[in-house]
Amino acid sequence: xxxxxxxxxxxxxxxxxxxxxxxxxxxxxxxxxxxxxxxxxxxxxxxxxxxxxxxxxxxxxxxxxxxxxxxxxxxxxxxxxxxxxxxxxxxxxxxxxxxxxxxxxxxxxxxxxxxxxxxxxxxxxxxxxxxxxxxxxxxxxxxxxxxxxxxxxxxxxxxxxxxxxxxxxxxxxxxxxxxxxxxxxxxxxxxxxxxxxxxxxxxxxxxxxxxxxxxxxxxxxxxxxxxxxxxxxxxxxxx
Amino acid sequence: xxxxxxxxxxxxxxxxxxxxxxxxxxxxxxxxxxxxxxxxxxxxxxxxxxxxxxxxxxxxxxxxxxxxxxxxxxxxxxxxxxxxxxxxxxxxxxxxxxxxxxxxxxxxxxxxxxxxxxxxxxxxxxxxxxxxxxxxxxxxxxxxxxxxxxxxxxxxxxxxxxxxxxxxxxxxxxxxxxxxxxxxxxxxxxxxxxxxxxxxxxxxxxxxxxxxxxxxxxxxxxxxxxxxxxxxxxxxxxx
Numbered sequence: 128x129x130x131x132x133x134x135x136x137x138x139x140x141x142x143x144x145x146x147x148x149x150x151x152x153x154x155x156x157x158x159x160x161x162x163x164x165x166x167x168x169x170x171x172x173x174x175x176x177x178x179x180x181x182x183x184x185x186x187x188x189x190x191x192x193x194x195x196x197x198x199x200x201x202x203x204x205x206x207x208x209x210x211x212x213x214x215x216x217x218x219x220x221x222x223x224x225x226x227x228x229x230x231x232x233x234x235x236x237x238x239x240x241x242x243x244x245x246x247x248x249x250x251x252x253x254x255x256x257x258x259x260x261x262x263x264x265x266x267x268x269x270x271x272x273x274x275x276x277x278x279x280x281x282x283x284x285x286x287x288x289x290x291x292x293x294x295x296x297x298x299x300x301x302x303x304x305x306x307x308x309x310x311x312x313x314x315x316x317x318x319x320x321x322x323x324x325x326x327x328x329x330x331x332x333x334x335x336x337x338x339x340x341x342x343x344x345x346x347x348x349x350x351x352x353x354x355x356x357x358x359x360x361x362x363x364x365x366x
Numbered sequence: 367x368x369x370x371x372x373x374x375x376x377x378x379x380x381x382x383x384x385x386x387x388x389x390x391x392x393x394x395x396x397x398x399x400x401x402x403x404x405x406x407x408x409x410x411x412x413x414x415x416x417x418x419x420x421x422x423x424x425x426x427x428x429x430x431x432x433x434x435x436x437x438x439x440x441x442x443x444x445x446x447x448x449x450x451x452x453x454x455x456x457x458x459x460x461x462x463x464x465x466x467x468x469x470x471x472x473x474x475x476x477x478x479x480x481x482x483x484x485x486x487x488x489x490x491x492x493x494x495x496x497x498x499x500x501x502x503x504x505x506x507x508x509x510x511x512x513x514x515x516x517x518x519x520x521x522x523x524x525x526x527x528x529x530x531x532x533x534x535x536x537x538x539x540x541x542x543x544x545x546x547x548x549x550x551x552x553x554x555x556x557x558x559x560x561x562x563x564x565x566x567x568x569x570x571x572x573x574x575x576x577x578x579x580x581x582x583x584x585x586x587x588x589x590x591x592x593x594x595x596x597x598x599x600x601x602x603x604x605x
Contacts, residue, residue: 147508150508150511151508153501154500154501154504154505154506154507154511155500155501156500156501156503179508180506181506184504185503185504211533212533214533214535215532215533215534215537215584215588217530217531217532217533218530218531218532218533219529219530220527220529222522223530226529227530256533259518260521260525260527261394261395261521262392262393262394262395264395265392265393265419265420265423266393267389267393267418267419267420268393269386269390269418271511272389272390272510272511272514275511275514275515276514279498279515279518282499282500282501283461283499288459288499289459290458290461290462291456291457291458291459291462291466292456292457293454293455293456294450294451294453294454294456295454296452296453296454345454346454349454
């Protein structure tokens with residue numbers, strides 16, 4: 128199982144972009160950055176500034192003089208490309224690539240230069256290809272954005288966060304009994320206030336009110352606040 | 367079903383970041399950009415430059431003076447926040463938010479200013495919250511990266527690309543018969559060349575070779591190339 132896939136930037140041009148790639152990597156817990164022939168040299172002050180602390184606080188960058196050298200110790204290499212190449216290769220979405228990467232021992236993701244992408248010679252070295260499904264009418268993707276998507280999918284493939292969860296702070300969700308008491312009290316006060324002009328419609332109106340309150344999934348705290356609101360409103364009526 | 371969710375940037379600071387957000391949006395097919403009180407004014411030359419054509423070619427940007435005004439026509443609002451707030455809200459991952467968004471009529475995604483994020487007053491206006499699961503040790507996320515992840519998940523939730531597919535170019539995958547013929551010919555030539563010194567091991571060696579060739583999923587073209595290679599090598603032997 129891969130613990131820390133490498134991000135390999137081949138012939139990147141701007142230090143600032145390298146820094147943004149490092150930042151995106153570290154956002155997703157990746158720390159192994161390999162740079163093949165950076166045009167503007169290395170180390171780069173612009174890269175450090177753009178990394179927002181990632182290059183000083185976690186990401187380790189190493190420079191190589193060829194792609195072959197940069198990937199030499201890795202078992203499975205993905206090349207990211209926007210356009211199909213005339214090669215026999217398996218093409219993955221970033222999501223399925225992340226799942227595949229989880230099953231490999233050591234993995235690298237290759238990214239090409241800002242304008243031109245990877246050359247065919249580099250794509251040929253890869254075991255698989257990743258193409259990010261995007262708006263076919265506008266595929267001009269910033270290199271750090273491409274790194275972000277691939278690294279984000281890697282992180283997400285190992286993440287256990289519940290897809291959706293109700294954050295309720297200190298108070299818990301009100302029980303069905305608390306909701307029933309609140310709706311019962313409302314019904315009683317509405318009755319006193321002459322709300323139910325047609326007795327025929329009363330069951331439907333009460334049912335709708337029950338459905339509304341059930342849907343809110345209010346907390347005990349909010350139910351208590353609602354009791355206070357009812358008191359305030361009925362107090363107004365009585366005064 | 368939402369066709370085109372709005373991206374709403376609340377009090378963004380740098381025009382360059384707004385442009386990068388627009389570029390990320392348009393990469394994912396989104397065109398409705400709403401900007402609440404941009405600090406450096408609007409329109410912005412820096413934004414246009416950073417958008418790499420997105421602001422001139424597809425994304426429509428509108429400026430509003432308050433968040434309430436910017437979201438007024440929308441049915442369901444997500445607020446993106448990195449940290450939990452003391453509010454009762456449903457928290458979504460970007461992926462489950464995209465699925466939820468697909469079921470709503472009109473949707474907006476709120477993003478806060480670069481440094482500070484959304485204020486509680488803006489989060490309170492939202493129906494749900496998105497928190498991107500990321501490295502808890504480094505949550506400094508560029509605003510355009512946050513937009514990219516949310517917009518990418520939106521695009522992916524409607525995308526039908528196969529998770530993995532073999533790209534074979536002109537030629538199709540070789541049939542089992544073609545592979546069997548190739549392996550059979552190799553076995554025969556290996557036999558002539560004295561490869562099988564121990565007859566006991568022959569079945570195992572042949573089986574391993576069959577497994578290797580089956581695994582490659584070579585194309586008919588590649589199988590044909592291999593036949594040529596065998597001819598060349600055996601020709602060398604004979605000469």
